[in-house]
Amino acid sequence: MKTLFKNIGPGPLVAAAFIGPGTVTVCTLSGVNFGYSLLWAMLLSIIATIVLQEMSARLGIISQKGLSEIIRTEIKNPILKGFTIVLILSAIVIGNAAYEAGNISGGVLGLETIVGNPNIEIAGFPVNTLSIVIGAIAFILLYIGNYKLLEKVLVGLVILMSLAFLITAIMTKPNISEIFKGLLIPKFSNDSILTVIGLIGTTVVPYNLFLHASLVKEKWHKTSDLKYARKDTVIAIVLGGLVSMCIIISAAAIQSQDINSASDLAKGLEPLFGSFSKYFLAIGLFAAGITSAITAPLAAAYVASGCLGWNSNLKSKKFKSVWIFILLLGVLFSSLAIKPIDIIKFAQVANGILLPVIAGFLIWIMNKTSVLGIHKNTIKQNIFGFIILGISILLSVATLNKVFHLNIF
Structure with missing residues (x-):
């Protein structure tokens, strides 16, 4: 057990990054509207995330560089390099600034379910003090600048979040055979296509590919560490995927259609399974919000x-x-309850375009002997990579279709 914990790397941080309030909300809506029938999309997302994140981790360990550093050095054409860097900076930096408000608000929703809504008024504006509290916690942990401390705190929060959502799912006494049917038999309709896109889009996250490649070199420095990195990646992402599935399963127990967010889910579970279910879900939502509020910046x-x-x-x-x-x-x-809709819409578009660009670049770089030597992609890894690239292109088109109402589908 001691060796297991010693070799925990940035995998849980990657899981913490993709299970934010956005993921919790999409999984909640999936469960409420479609029951267990979209669990297959979550399984597909987990496999795709493992394949891409393993490539990212391998690249970070072998090259001892971050993904954005390699992009800057490996693309030789100055116009293509400039365009790629602008796209990445726009999608990740501006996008994460927009999503950060959602991350903090998600953590606040979790706390509000337990402690209420302690708003104060400053210069005529109602200010949510819980947003400031969560921001302060994230600031202190990041400002200390100690990777090992950050890793331990986030691992602890991921475990807390996992237990909270797992216990909530068990309390709903789900139908196991229906769960397996939803996992293994893909089916979707025109009504569910946007939810499928949402489930994949909130799990296979472009910024995680950059985060993982940068963080592994803080932890590991030798090629012999690759086996630890792979195990860390698979365990953490499977755990993260199980958390998402637990949210879908919990939400499927709710008969009401008046559920639009995870906080509604917490309230909806209370009359069915008692106040404990509400508290477990609230703790899970708080942990999801604060972990993403740390990893996004x-x-x-x-x-x-x-x-x-x-x-x-x-x-x-x-x-x-x-x-x-x-x-x-x-x-x-x-804290001011400002909803930066246009910025989030821009971030959504930029991330939608960025995912196939980064997935394509990652597969290209993972086949370069000059960068990875004998650790470049195998034929099997490339086959999986190209399948995921195809899915990410479809996801990109669907995102643009959704935002600009292009009526492609």
Whole structure:
């Protein structure tokens, strides 16, 4: 057990990053509207995430560089390089600033279910003090700049979140045979296609590919560590996927259609399974919010540093300035209840375009002997990679279709 914990790496941080309030909300709506029938989409997402994140981790360990650093050095055409860097900075840095408000608001919803809504008024504006509390916790942990401490806190929160959602799912006494049917028999209709896109899009996250490649080199430095990185990646992402499935299963127990968010789910479960279910779900939502509130600014800082050639040390002033900016914007939007819809819409579009671009670049770089030597992709890894690239292109088209109402589908 001691060896297992010693070899825990950034995998749980990656899981913490993709299980944010957005994921919780999409999984809640999936369960309420479609029962167990879309669990297969979650299983597909888990497999795709494992394949891409393993590539990202292998790249980080072998090259000892972040993904954005390698993009800057490996793309030789100055126009293509400039376009790619602008796209990445727009999607990750601006996008994460928009999503950060949602991360903090999600953590606040979890706390509000337990402690109420302690708003104060400043200059005529109602300010949510819980947003400031969550922002302060994230700030302190990031400002200390100690990777090992950050890792331990996030691992603890992921375990707490996993237990909270698992217990909630067990309390609903789900039908096991129906769960397996939903997992193994894919089916969807025109009504469910956007939910399928949402389930895949909130699990296979572009910024996690950058975050993982940067974090593994903080933990591991030798090629012999690859086996630990693979095990860490698979265990953490499967655990994260199980958390998402537990949310879908919990939500499927609710008969009411008046469920639009995870906090509604907490209230909806209470009359059926008692106040304990509400508290377990609230704790899970708080943990999901705060873990993503820490990892989103961290990912943005790694991306900006790699793209602009800065030092990506946690204690570097330029590195700190990026995550502080992202965190402050998130706290501001969340505490004043500002909904940055246009920015989030822009981030959604940019991330939709970015996923196939980054997946394509990652597969290309993973086949370069000059970068990875004998650790480049095998034929099997490339087959899986290209299948996922195809799915990400469809996802990108569907995202653009959804945002701009192109009526492609």
